[in-house]
Amino acid sequence: MTALRPERETDASYGQEPYEASGAFEEWYGDAAGQQRGYATPAEEPYAAPVTQEPYEPYLPPIDEETVALRIPDPPPGASISPSGASTATPVSGTPSGGRAARRKAAKRRGGRHGGAHAASESAESGESSDSFGSSGSGAPLSRVEARRQARARKPSPGVIASRAVGEVFITTGVLMLLFVSYQLWWTNVRAHAQADKETSSLQKDWASGKREPGEFQPGQGFAILHIPELDVVVPIAQGVSNKKVLDKGMVGHYSEGKLKTAMPSDKTGNFALAGHRNTHGEPFRYINKLKAGDEIVVETQDDYYVYKMTSMLPVTSPSNTSVINPVPPQSGFTKPGRYITLTTCTPEYTSKYRLIVWGKMVEERPRSKGKPDALVQ
Template sequence: MTSHRPHAGQDGPYAQGAYEPDGTFEAAVEQLADPLNDPLPGQHTSPWFRTDTTQADGEARQTPQTEAQGPVEPPGEWYDPEGYQRDWYGHQGPEAAPASNTVRGTAVTPGPVAPAPVSAAPGPAPVLAVHDPGPGQPAGEVGAVLNDETVALRTTDTRRASQPSRSGAPDPAPEPPPTGGRAERRRAAKGRGGRRGEPRRTVEAESAESAESAGPAVPMSRLEARRAARAAKDSPAVVASRVVGEVFITFGVLMLLFVTYQLWWTNIRADQIAGRETNKIQDDWANGDRSPGAFEPGQGFAILHIPKLDVVAPIAEGISKEKVLDRGMIGHYGEGKLKTAMPSAEQGNFAVAGHRNTHGEPFRYINKLKPGDPIVVETQDAYYTYEMASILPQTSPSNVAVIDEVPAGSGFTGPGRYVTLTTCTPEFTSTYRMIVWGKMVDERPRSKGKPDALVG
């Protein structure tokens, strides 16, 4: 700012004598506050106004160039590099002058400060940032080197450090900023989750903010509600596929239950029924309630023993599936055209039938019998022992000649006392029949005890 001073010899209020000695006018002008040229503490905006002299009391005085001191020599450039550096970055001394006031949150000195010796080395000096005094720190104390920004362009971390927390407790020390340029600081800020000093926002926080910004839900109209309900319903194809899937699942469960019933439960039930029938027959014999002769269909009258297969099963009259075979018993062909002789007959073929699989399966392993293996029929009066003679692995169910008085295919050439065992084959089917024949070798009254085949 250039002083407006009166010319020499001018009369009136602007005469030389109105402002007393030279320099008073300039001192008065300097005390005016100019917001556009407000200098930093202890400095001037113009390089021509330097602190060149220091009084004895330690306060710096500005002695501007006047006409009496000679013509002003402008600098070689339009600004003084060393003065510009000292004006904006402060004095480069080991200690700073004590502060007594604060301007915009920054501790400054109330008046001009003594100049510090300027280094003769070229280039900018390191920057010292002046910050607000923290707890236990005097005002105006020079802080540590933060970055290459000036005091007027401080970062968010520096401003946060200079402001006390609401709770009164000092804030934790901010993390040191990067020492690089602006691009590096931006990259570091992005790596921390946003702007410097701001914590990284999580997905939950962003969803909560979006929900708050969305506001309350607007109720749908009746038409929109109907459309939404119609869209939520499943299509006919989806419903049909779901029904088909449920049917298949139900069918599979039922098949599994049926197989379990056939292969496991029927055997348990048949064994229980056959066991009770065997005990009943033996009790009747012991009490003398039964006698040889004709028997009603389904009535038990004998017990079959196959020692090699560990089979002990009751023999009932008839081959009814429901009354005899499915109850775990062995049926005697004694009705109609399929009627055969009893064991006590002088000659004939005692033919019986039984299940190979399920329902007690008494004939399941008769295919393992070998010629000579004993087959014993126990009645109320005697034990009839047969020896296995031959086997027909497979034949048609309609081949009834296998139970004739002289069985066809058995190898027997004439009448005799024979036994015939018939069952289904292959296993778990009823497509064909398997036939096993035997010839009587011993008849032993009960009074003489059990035969050797059952004792051994």
């Protein structure tokens, strides 16, 4: 602070005139005219300290483009409009409080605004199914990248495609097997019965017209009709035991070739041996295991009826046991030559592992001119 001096003198050290009391007073408060040397009087302008740095400005968030223009915001959920035009908000559970930044953060957490696309991409990556025009929690359409990503997610994987292919193969195989079983168990019987009936009718017509003469028959040629009244069986008998030529056509085959050749019914002694299917292809011998001793078996030819009665049965034997068709079969109970009949078929049913054998002994030879035997009349 500058000191007051009693006299006005020149200060050599500063090159200025010394201050006097009145001069100092006038210089501080102004002269008579109210003027000041570069300073304002206290009554006109207060003293202000020099500023050495820029004033502090508070942080403002970035301008939201949606709020540049003046607008009236929508009232929040649950708010009511007062008569004066002011809205009175009713607190809603889950409504975020705070400023605009807090509301934007809450909208992002709900999947709205700019968070909707991110939520949609996360939903597509996690395999969730969503509409291509919306995402979880928002109605905004998906971008092309997100739509392609969702399309790829919906495409089945190679493992799924392979499993589907294997399943289709199994289903196709099962259907084919079912068709094959239906063919074997049903359709072969239908065809065999039709062929057997046709052959039976042909034989009867030929006999009635006298076209056929007794003699040597060709393999596959029908020459007689077998009747088993107990089982309601009427089936033609053909020469040979070929599956293709005889048995698969629903007929019964006569062992007549090579080492398996057996006698004819008209022979005075011998064993008339026959073979037939037990299952499929007409299955004429399916129920011969139900025959009982004394049941009649009739062979009808062009000139005669030959009547046999069932005597014994061999339930199971090997297919290679050809002795069962010998002139005197060792296991039949016959002890001497005679006029016998042997029926052979497969066993168990639907297999060809073993053979079932039925034997019978002739009890009557009746000319056709005398009419049918009692077994066929009853």
